[in-house]
Amino acid sequence: MLVPVDWLKEFVAFEAPTPQLADDLTMLGLEVENIQEVNGAVVLDIKVTSNRGDCLSVLGVAREAAAMFARALTVPECNLAEQGPAVEDLALVDILDADLCPRYSARVVQGINIGAAPLWAQTRLVQCGIRPINAVVDATNLVMLELGQPLHAFDCDRLAKTDGRAHIIVRRAKEGETLVSLDGVSRDLSGGMLAIADPSGPVALAGVMGGASSEISLATRNVLLESAHFDRVCIRRAARALGMSTEASYRFERIVDPGGTVRALDRVADLIVQFCGGAVAKGVLDVFPRPPKVARISLRPSRVNRLLGTRIPSGEIAGLLRRFGLEVTEGRRLMVTVPTFRPDLTTEVDLIEEVARLHGYNRVPETVAPSTARGRQSQELELQERARAALTGLGLNETMNYALDHPSAFDRLNLPADHPLRTRAIAVRNPKSEDFTILRTTLLGHLMQTARTNAARGVGEVRAFEVGRIFLRGAAGQAPEEKRMAGAGLRGGRLGSAEGVRDGAGFYAIKGVAEEFVRQFTRTFLQFEPTSHPSFHPGRCAVVRLDSQEIGVLGEAAREVLANHDLREPCYLMELDLEALMRCAKQEPAPRAMPLSRFPAIRRDLALVVPDEQPARRVNDAIRQAAGNMLESLDLFDVYRGEQIPAGHKSLAYSMVFRHAERTLTDSEVDEIVSAVKKAVVEAVGARVRE
Amino acid sequence: MILRGLGDLSDEQRPGAGKAANDLRQRLVEAIEAARARLQAAESRDRLESEALDVTLPGRWHRLGRRHPLTLIHDELTAIFVGMGFEIVEGPEIETYRYNFEVLNYPPDHPAMDEQDSFYLDDELLLRTQTSAVQVREMENRKPPFRICTIGRCFRREPLSARASFIFHQCEALVVDKGITLADLKGTLALFARELFGPKTQVRFRPDFFPFTEPSAEYSLTCMFCEGAGCSLCKQTGWLEVGGSGMIHPNVLRAAGHDPEKVSGWAFGLGTDRLAMMRFGIDDIRLLVDNDMRFLEQF
Numbered sequence: 001m002l003v004p005v006d007w008l009k010e011f012v013a014f015e016a017p018t019p020q021l022a023d024d025l026t027m028l029g030l031e032v033e034n035i036q037e038v039n040g041a042v043v044l045d046i047k048v049t050s051n052r053g054d055c056l057s058v059l060g061v062a063r064e065a066a067a068m069f070a071r072a073l074t075v076p077e078c079n080l081a082e083q084g085p086a087v088e089d090l091a092l093v094d095i096l097d098a099d100l101c102p103r104y105s106a107r108v109v110q111g112i113n114i115g116a117a118p119l120w121a122q123t124r125l126v127q128c129g130i131r132p133i134n135a136v137v138d139a140t141n142l143v144m145l146e147l148g149q150p151l152h153a154f155d156c157d158r159l160a161k162t163d164g165r166a167h168i169i170v171r172r173a174k175e176g177e178t179l180v181s182l183d184g185v186s187r188d189l190s191g192g193m194l195a196i197a198d199p200s201g202p203v204a205l206a207g208v209m210g211g212a213s214s215e216i217s218l219a220t221r222n223v224l225l226e227s228a229h230f231d232r233v234c235i236r237r238a239a240r241a242l243g244m245s246t247e248a249s250y251r252f253e254r255i256v257d258p259g260g261t262v263r264a265l266d267r268v269a270d271l272i273v274q275f276c277g278g279a280v281a282k283g284v285l286d287v288f289p290r291p292p293k294v295a296r297i298s299l300r301p302s303r304v305n306r307l308l309g310t311r312i313p314s315g316e317i318a319g320l321l322r323r324f325g326l327e328v329t330e331g332r333r334l335m336v337t338v339p340t341f342r343p344d345l346t347t348e349v350d351l352i353e354e355v356a357r358l359h360g361y362n363r364v365p366e367t368v369a370p371s372t373a374r375g376r377q378s379q380e381l382e383l384q385e386r387a388r389a390a391l392t393g394l395g396l397n398e399t400m401n402y403a404l405d406h407p408s409a410f411d412r413l414n415l416p417a418d419h420p421l422r423t424r425a426i427a428v429r430n431p432k433s434e435d436f437t438i439l440r441t442t443l444l445g446h447l448m449q450t451a452r453t454n455a456a457r458g459v460g461e462v463r464a465f466e467v468g469r470i471f472l473r474g475a476a477g478q479a480p481e482e483k484r485m486a487g488a489g490l491r492g493g494r495l496g497s498a499e500g501v502r503d504g505a506g507f508y509a510i511k512g513v514a515e516e517f518v519r520q521f522t523r524t525f526l527q528f529e530p531t532s533h534p535s536f537h538p539g540r541c542a543v544v545r546l547d548s549q550e551i552g553v554l555g556e557a558a559r560e561v562l563a564n565h566d567l568r569e570p571c572y573l574m575e576l577d578l579e580a581l582m583r584c585a586k587q588e589p590a591p592r593a594m595p596l597s598r599f600p601a602i603r604r605d606l607a608l609v610v611p612d613e614q615p616a617r618r619v620n621d622a623i624r625q626a627a628g629n630m631l632e633s634l635d636l637f638d639v640y641r642g643e644q645i646p647a648g649h650k651s652l653a654y655s656m657v658f659r660h661a662e663r664t665l666t667d668s669e670v671d672e673i674v675s676a677v678k679k680a681v682v683e684a685v686g687a688r689v690r691e
Numbered sequence: 692m693i694l695r696g697l698g699d700l701s702d703e704q705r706p707g708a709g710k711a712a713n714d715l716r717q718r719l720v721e722a723i724e725a726a727r728a729r730l731q732a733a734e735s736r737d738r739l740e741s742e743a744l745d746v747t748l749p750g751r752w753h754r755l756g757r758r759h760p761l762t763l764i765h766d767e768l769t770a771i772f773v774g775m776g777f778e779i780v781e782g783p784e785i786e787t788y789r790y791n792f793e794v795l796n797y798p799p800d801h802p803a804m805d806e807q808d809s810f811y812l813d814d815e816l817l818l819r820t821q822t823s824a825v826q827v828r829e830m831e832n833r834k835p836p837f838r839i840c841t842i843g844r845c846f847r848r849e850p851l852s853a854r855a856s857f858i859f860h861q862c863e864a865l866v867v868d869k870g871i872t873l874a875d876l877k878g879t880l881a882l883f884a885r886e887l888f889g890p891k892t893q894v895r896f897r898p899d900f901f902p903f904t905e906p907s908a909e910y911s912l913t914c915m916f917c918e919g920a921g922c923s924l925c926k927q928t929g930w931l932e933v934g935g936s937g938m939i940h941p942n943v944l945r946a947a948g949h950d951p952e953k954v955s956g957w958a959f960g961l962g963t964d965r966l967a968m969m970r971f972g973i974d975d976i977r978l979l980v981d982n983d984m985r986f987l988e989q990f
Contacts, residue, residue: 016825026897027898028898029897029898029899031897031899041786048754049899049900050801050802050803050805050806050900051902052900081806106793115977131796190831220827232800233799233800236800236802237800253802254802291713306870306872306955307872307873307955308873308874308906309872309873309874309875309938310873310874327722327888347941349938349940349941350905351907352906353905353906356873356898356906357898358907361873361896361897361898361906361908362748362895362896364873364874365877365878366877366878366881366894367872367874367875368875368878368882369866369868369870369871369875369878369879371776371836371838371866371868372776373776373777373778373836373837373838374776375772375774375775375776375778375779375838376773376778376779377769377773377775377778378778378779378780378781380781381769381779381780381781388758388762391756392755392756392757392758393755393756394756395753395754395755395756396756397756397757397759397984397987397988398756398757398758398759398762398920398987399759399982399987400759400761400762400979400980400982401980401982402858402980403784403844403846404810404846404858406855426785426812426847427812428810428811428812428818429810429811429812430810430811430848431846431848432810432850432857433850433851433857436857439785439818446982450982452984453981453982453983454984457983457985459983459984459985461921461984462984463756463984464984465756469784471784471785472858479785480785480812480816482783482785509788565725623781632825667745685875
């Protein structure tokens, strides 16, 4: 809202220099964003909050300044000379939908000669950022800026008549009715919109914009002036539905004083006669079916001080409120009558805010209420903190991504059309941009995106993780699911060497990350089983299970996925259900220290040649089963293929450590156990022991 | 040999010769020991010298990963609020219209909603535009006194630019108890400000409007860079506008099941992406989701 300082001074006298004025208004609640100079005049650019539509006028801002400087507000007099016929002989107003139009006031000015408005008027409009058009329209805009009442002028002769009188009908639009608005666009009206009509149909969209058919032109001789009050919700919906926003609709959506229609009408009629000559018909057509109830609020001075933490005496509180133009009757409580131009004041606490801001927020002391509360994070937050600590400890950098994505992300992840990650994606009904239309259902897409971004910039090594939410549509009638997941991605460095790729170093790296990570939440044994997932290499993908519950997937990204991200070197990805891990962690019992044996251990190594398709786990299980309690640890320290090993086989090298809890084991005892182990592995997987 | 030949000497000569021989033996043994020690020391020195390393070569051990700069800010805020006795909580990012607007005292179709243009999923569900939605959820389940803080992600239909994103993060704190005043809000904000920006930080309020607080205020802190002298970050004013605050509106307390005649409360919030950008000198908000390893490894 642009307010020229001299215009303001016509309403309230003050000496403060402009920068002081600006600062004071800001500290009162009217933020002056900047001070402009337009054609030598100083103009304040004020940001008015959405609850103070009454400040969208010079009068409104002047009221605030008057309160601030404790000066009187003077509204310039309007000595309107009326001549000619009674307005009732010239025009007629019917309000059919009073719920949407509680007041409609009109005047008629006859016999005008329209040209340009005088220079002072045009200058003022320009200072306020409004383009001058012609003397009549400019007069209506000037009064709107000055008093906050949006006005409209009709070419009276182009309105349809009833009994020779221009007939204004304020009614809901009918479905299918159209209106060509002043900007030349044809608008389709609907039943919820309020139209200003004449007997032939809509002539204006109430509170938003006038129609072209009754537009003021240089040929206009007789003018019908509208000054009305409309339901703010109706105006807002109509404006939005038609994609329109005007100075008028902006004000009607907020606050327009129903008590100010006639004053604005008098002022604009006066200006029009000044600019264009002509005669103002006698009287005002004021149809006022719904006068607002007088608003009275009871205010307890004790409550003011209790809420603010101040000690302002009752009389002073009353004085502050009066400075805003409120009527206050003092007593044990203060009875405040709220004028029609402040409909935002409805309850006691609204008045307390008025007292506070005029008293000065910065004069309220700083105190600290004592508290014995113990601060802490929720358990879920602590566990997410633990997740981050684990992953950074494992050498991965934390990434962050938008939760909104585009369905093409699913294509890049090689997901077929019927994959649940695709079908359970929640779509945004009103996206802002084409690129962000769905909520992500997996972290994998963004991990690949990170790999791609870094590769494109020549950053060869990626060690990344994200702890973040994914979203899945609920089953029919169920709420959507929001799940916290932990995802990680590795690429490059030693994992990218030819050998590394061949031997799957990256796979075992990401598996290592998963194992160490889960260990931070639970000591329950983790199981990995080969699985197929369209985003992963078919032979290098594992489902991760905790106690038979599936908690995630990891592996080497599928070739197609790499290609879709313009990558040649492989990527290794992991995604785990953090909610499941958090649940496990909450139930995890405290560790119990096991007594350590004081007796020496005996180590034996074992090398086995085993068919390729036998998973290592089966061999491990066989060894453990056969070895029994004396086996303290089993370490598979090497997997070898090559010379000396027949094709289709691999050599597994184990180191076994045996120890008894209560005495020293003998070599011969250990020999017996190792024999049993050898027999067991031969039986279980057809292994051949390498001596 | 001399010692062995002692037996051939006469009785008078034997003691003298024996002593002389032992003395000589003693001196020889000592000399040999000394020489051995010298040689060993020299050998040790030589060996150590040849084992010396170039200490300026790079170290080699597992590297620690880095936390995201926004996480660092969130950690700092968490520590400050826990230190002041607040319980840190979370809420859903998919919210209902009811918790995001209705219980926060937004009248239907109010222009205040213009700044909260929301992504809708269906008629009732949207992506939350403010973390204030979490506050009422929490207030419904607690009896005063309580102090809660939440840090989370919000979504607004805004265009993406270097300064603002449609996805951003907020931190919000609130207190409800008997006799909580605006003065308490100011006092706690002052404590918070000094923890965040340093011991000389001041707080300045100006009236503002939020449907869920009354009185409402926008608060500014002494600019962290110029300490109030004026610089390009604070546009020469010496103050940085950090966030909104106010006394919780009675309608909101009532909607959460509390009696505004018996208790009162305050709330304040701030945008954390902006704080991270100011603190770390990040000039484009989009860098926070760019995930270039070189960027992340600076923190």
